Amino acid sequence: GNSVTQMEGPVTLSEEAFLTINCTYTATGYPSLFWYVQYPGEGLQLLLKATKADDKGSNKGFEATYRKETTSFHLEKGSVQVSDSAVYFCAPQAYSGAGSYQLTFGKGTKLSVIP
Amino acid sequence: NAGVTQTPKFQVLKTGQSMTLQCAQDMNHEYMSWYRQDPGMGLRLIHYSVGAGITDQGEVPNGYNVSRSTTEDFPLRLLSAAPSQTSVYFCASRTSTGAEAFFGQGTRLTVV
Numbered sequence: 422g423n424s425v426t427q428m429e430g431p432v433t434l435s436e437e438a439f440l441t442i443n444c445t446y447t448a449t450g451y452p453s454l455f456w457y458v459q460y461p462g463e464g465l466q467l468l469l470k471a472t473k474a475d476d477k478g479s480n481k482g483f484e485a486t487y488r489k490e491t492t493s494f495h496l497e498k499g500s501v502q503v504s505d506s507a508v509y510f511c512a513p514q515a516y517s518g519a520g521s522y523q524l525t526f527g528k529g530t531k532l533s534v535i536p
Numbered sequence: 537n538a539g540v541t542q543t544p545k546f547q548v549l550k551t552g553q554s555m556t557l558q559c560a561q562d563m564n565h566e567y568m569s570w571y572r573q574d575p576g577m578g579l580r581l582i583h584y585s586v587g588a589g590i591t592d593q594g595e596v597p598n599g600y601n602v603s604r605s606t607t608e609d610f611p612l613r614l615l616s617a618a619p620s621q622t623s624v625y626f627c628a629s630r631t632s633t634g635a636e637a638f639f640g641q642g643t644r645l646t647v648v
Contacts, residue, residue, distance in 0.1 A: 425578075455636070464540075464626055464639035465579075510578065521567070521586050524628075524637060528578040 423448040427511045427527030434501055434534050442496040442530045444485075444511035452515035454478075454487055454494040455524070459508045468496075468509070501534045508532070538562050542627050542640035549617040549647045557612040557643050559627030566632040568610040572596065572623040573642075579626065585610055586632060617647045 428443040446452070453472045457465040469478035474489035483498045494511060511527040543558045561568065569584035581594030585604040599621060601613040610629075614621060624644050630637040 427578075457637075457639075464641045465628075465637075466639065467636045470636065521584075521632070523581070523584075524569075526571075526579040528576060 423452070423513060423515050423523065423525040425511050425513060425525055425527035428530050429528070431531040431533060434532070436503055436534055436536050437500045438534075440496070440498040440501045440505075440532065442509055442511075442532075443493070444495055444527060445491070445493045446511070446513040446525075447492065448513045448515040448525070450516050452513040453522075454485070455512045455514060456483070456485055456494070456496050457510045457512055457526075459510065459529070461507070465510065501532070503534045503536055506532055506534050540627055540629055540638050540640040542625075542643050544643060545641065547643060547645050549614070549645065551617060551619060551647060553617050555614050555617065557614075557625055557627075557645075559610045559612065559640060560608050561610075561627075561629040561638070562608065563629060563638065564607060565629035565638075566607070568604065568627065568629045569594070569637075570600070570602065570610070570612045571626045571628065573626060574623050582612065582625075614645075619647045621645065622647045 425446045455470045456468040458468040459465045469480040471478040471487035476487045485496045508529045508531045510529045514524045517523040540561045566587045570582040571579040580596050583602040585591045624642050627640045628637045
């Protein structure tokens with residue numbers, strides 16, 4: 422089955438620091454790759470995505486590149502803000518047959534940014 | 537656009553009670569799913585549906601039932617609540633072609 426290994430947290434950074442959250446995956450076929458973010462007390466929402474090798478997804482200053490050769494999709498941001506404090510989930514989405522695509526979530530990485 | 541709406545937001549049950557968590561979406565999405573979120577476990581798939589009248593089990597289906605009589609609604613039933621079902625439950629919907637999933641705000645369930 423599909424699986425995700427995501428950097429464990431919690432991660433605490435000072436404002437304007439550089440952020441990397443590592444994510445590697447195993448999945449059948451050629452998955453689409455997603456990062457979802459969960460702000461305190463809310464549901465998950467899409468942060469960025471990439472659908473083919475070497476694609477770079479980006480949003481709100483965050484970036485991640487689809488690396489097929491290393492099966493990785495690491496999340497980066499050059500300068501974090503207090504408002505980036507949240508839990509981040511890496512999630513490959515692979516075809517599972519009968520017209521169905523399944524999302525598999527990592528365990529999540531909690532990021533706290535302090536002023 | 538309401539998106540995905542879950543009710544209730546909070547619920548406390550006694551062991552052995554049954555209840556239904558409601559989920560509705562207004563985006564005409566074919567695919568709907570239920571997840572539970574537990575500390576250190578990420579999100580785990582309980583049940584999913586690829587369209588009205590079609591449901592299937594996910595990773596952790598025991599103790600839960602679902603049905604999909606309309607495209608819009610996908611309720612999750614707890615048959616006989618147990619403390620191990622204390623969790624935060626999320627409903628999600630998307631098109632069937634593997635695009636972005638939209639999540640509800642979650643239901644925090646406590647079983648005592």
